[in-house]
Amino acid sequence: QSALTQPPSASGSPGQSVTISCTGTSSDVGGYNYVSWYQQHPGKAPKLMIYEVSKRPSGVPDRFSGSKSGNTASLTVSGLQAEDEADYYCSSYAGSNNFAYVFGTGTKVTVL
Amino acid sequence: QVQLQQSGPGLVKPSQTLSLTCAISGDSVSSNSAAWNWIRQSPSRGLEWLGRTYYRSKWYNDYAVSVKSRITINPDTSKNQFSLQLNSVTPEDTAVYYCARHGGDLRFDPWGQGTLVTVSS
Numbered sequence: 496q497s498a499l500t501q502p503p504s505a506s507g508s509p510g511q512s513v514t515i516s517c518t519g520t521s522s523d524v525g526g527y528n529y530v531s532w533y534q535q536h537p538g539k540a541p542k543l544m545i546y547e548v549s550k551r552p553s554g555v556p557d558r559f560s561g562s563k564s565g566n567t568a569s570l571t572v573s574g575l576q577a578e579d580e581a582d583y584y585c586s587s588y589a590g591s592n593n594f595a596y597v598f599g600t601g602t603k604v605t606v607l
Numbered sequence: 608q609v610q611l612q613q614s615g616p617g618l619v620k621p622s623q624t625l626s627l628t629c630a631i632s633g634d635s636v637s638s639n640s641a642a643w644n645w646i647r648q649s650p651s652r653g654l655e656w657l658g659r660t661y662y663r664s665k666w667y668n669d670y671a672v673s674v675k676s677r678i679t680i681n682p683d684t685s686k687n688q689f690s691l692q693l694n695s696v697t698p699e700d701t702a703v704y705y706c707a708r709h710g711g712d713l714r715f716d717p718w719g720q721g722t723l724v725t726v727s728s
Contacts, residue, residue, distance in 0.1 A: 496672075498653055529712070529713040531713070531714050531715065533715070540705055540718040540719065540720060540721050541654070541705075541715070541718055542718075543714055543715065543716040546712055546713075546714035546716075547712050547713075547714070550712075552714075552716065584653075584654055586654070586715070588713050593669065593672075594659070594669035595656070595669075595671065595672070596656040596713070597656070598653060598654035598655070598656065599653075599654075600653055601653060601654075
């Protein structure tokens with residue numbers, strides 16, 4: 496399986512919104528609703544922000560939202576805050592005959 | 608609250624075996640609703656799912672095609688932990704290795720703290 500494609504970078508000013516895309520194929524993103532998004536600060540483990548395309552775990556601010564259309568998933572961060580500056584990775588189930596899981600290439604979000 | 612604590616050496620020689628352990632608290636490695644995974648991250652390969660072990664009346668494993676011939680993930684019910692063994696390592700296996708749990712919704716949560724493993728002589 497190939498990695499999902501994300502833009503290398505995205506940015507916005509505090510209070511603005513930023514949307515990150517995650518493009519796969521019909522064998523992963525387009526084929527299943529098991530798309531998740533992870534936030535990673537430098538030197539830290541990834542943290543779950545969104546699962547099953549648009550669900551938020553408890554404790555994650557509602558400024559974070561997810562969606563999917565066809566083979567592309569998106570993460571939107573509204574009302575950007577300084578602490579949102581981090582790397583973001585999408586992921587998707589990619590199995591058919593065998594269990595497989597694929598991650599995105601990662602997007603660095605900068606709060607200007 | 609589930610927590611995962613990783614342990615293992617940070618330096619492995621080429622051609623040898625990389626071994627890491629992930630201790631579980633707040634859940635059971637034998638849970639019928641969870642799976643226990645290893646994931647690695649490197650600048651060249653990004654985040655890469657390596658494999659998982661899980662119990663559904665018996666033990667199962669799934670492995671990524673890229674490492675299938677070299678990887679073993681084993682549960683240890685007596686210590687409530689699971690392990691990763693990766694054989695015949697090369698410098699390309701240098702990465703931060705993470706353990707992580709997923710449930711039926713396939714979300715990786717939580718993650719271990721990560722272990723940087725360097726393959727070098």
